[in-house]
Amino acid sequence: MRELSELIEVEDPAWPVLGAELRDAAVPVDVLDADPRRGAAALVQTQVTVRSFLGAFLLRSGGAFVDDGWLRVYGSPAADNPRRLPSLARVNGYPPVTVPDWLPQTGLVVAHDVLGGTFVVQGGPADEVGLPGQPGEVVYFAPDSLRWEALGAGYGAWLSWMLAGGTEEFYENLRWPGWRDEVRDLDGDRGLSLHPPLWSAEAHQDLGATSRRVVTMAELLELEREMGAQFDEVDPGPLGAP
Template sequence: MKQIFRTLILFSLTIFSPAVFAQNKMQSLEELINNTDPAWPLVQKWIGSAKNKVEVLAPDSAKAKDALYNMQVSTYSTLGSIIYNTGGIMVDNGWLRILGSGSTRLKRNVPEWNKGKTIQEYGDKPGYLLVADDAAGGFFAINYGALGSDLKNIYYLAPNSLNWEPLNAGYGEFILFCFDSDLSAFYKGLRWASWDQFIANLDGSKSYSFRPYLWSEEGKDIDKCTRKLVPTDDLYKFNIVKQKELKAAVKE
């Protein structure tokens, strides 16, 4: 997985501004909406030339403003532009879900999804920020110090290892990866033979849980596992608990 990211980006990305979180007070919505040099036009170009199937979910204006304000990130950044201009983005018929400001198909937005997980209150500085996930129960996050020394890079909580794997790419590069890369290669071993028949109408707030667990020795072959749709929220919390248990067992 890591090697795919290392070779994917063939040019330098200079427009991206890291998410700027509140220091002492919440910035106003007017301060966060950048009308001079927003990132959204560039993201639109990526969408227009995407190699993978990309569906931009329409945002609700009021919810988009609330999400942007609660996240305290400028639309100058790629993250802020996606929160403000989309209800979320579905890639590969919804296999991969990039969070925005929420919609009927993806009833989660970035700040709300992180509250109670990586932050306690809006405006808090997270150790990492959950920004996307997939139907196989994997989660993508921007690292703000809790996952490694490579700040602002994306990590993947892989369902077949329960480890946070560094992808050696920032958020903007990650979005390009979602749009243009060979996702079948990235997800090798995490897609069962008929996966594409189950994804098109998948609720964006649900993910598949597998038995045996994919991270267990018995769960190495996903085609031999049974699967069940569960709330993505429940699966994330379960995986974090199991991750801690596995790390504690290794130390013993």
């Protein structure tokens, strides 16, 4: 297990580039300040260096609300967190103290969207972890299909795309008129449950006509996991624990 010094004392740290992308993002972004001590502990347990976007974001950020909070990207525990955005450690069930060789079961949950969509950095060969894609690739559990999708990019490229306005393309068919007013002030541990549900054909006839209810992300993800298992008769696996 690499010590903190090995993870932060590197050439070409990613934060100058990532920090600029966060400041100059094409969509509204609210970045929370990290608690330095707890951020360092999270970095050691995750075992990534700050040369990577993931390591830099984890050490220097308490997470971020992207595109007015539609997307929540998890960082280290925030120093000040009035909107209750969970940390990467909490969402992935990190042990309370650093444990050598501990890793999440199938991959690292790095973000959720307000609809319960889950972004995971794939953690191993597909036949071992039950997720599509290659190790290190970001995969997405889609709330409208209740299936995993490989996105063909690692964490850094995925985050850069989201900050550059990729949310508009990625969610083109999952947004309704006035969604910003419903999402902007939601806490980081809350999401929207739609009726008819997103995985039904009825919902997509007119998303704006669906009824939407604020629920905890834990409730939303539990329902999606249960329904995904019913539809495919295969448990989609952990979706994180906000």
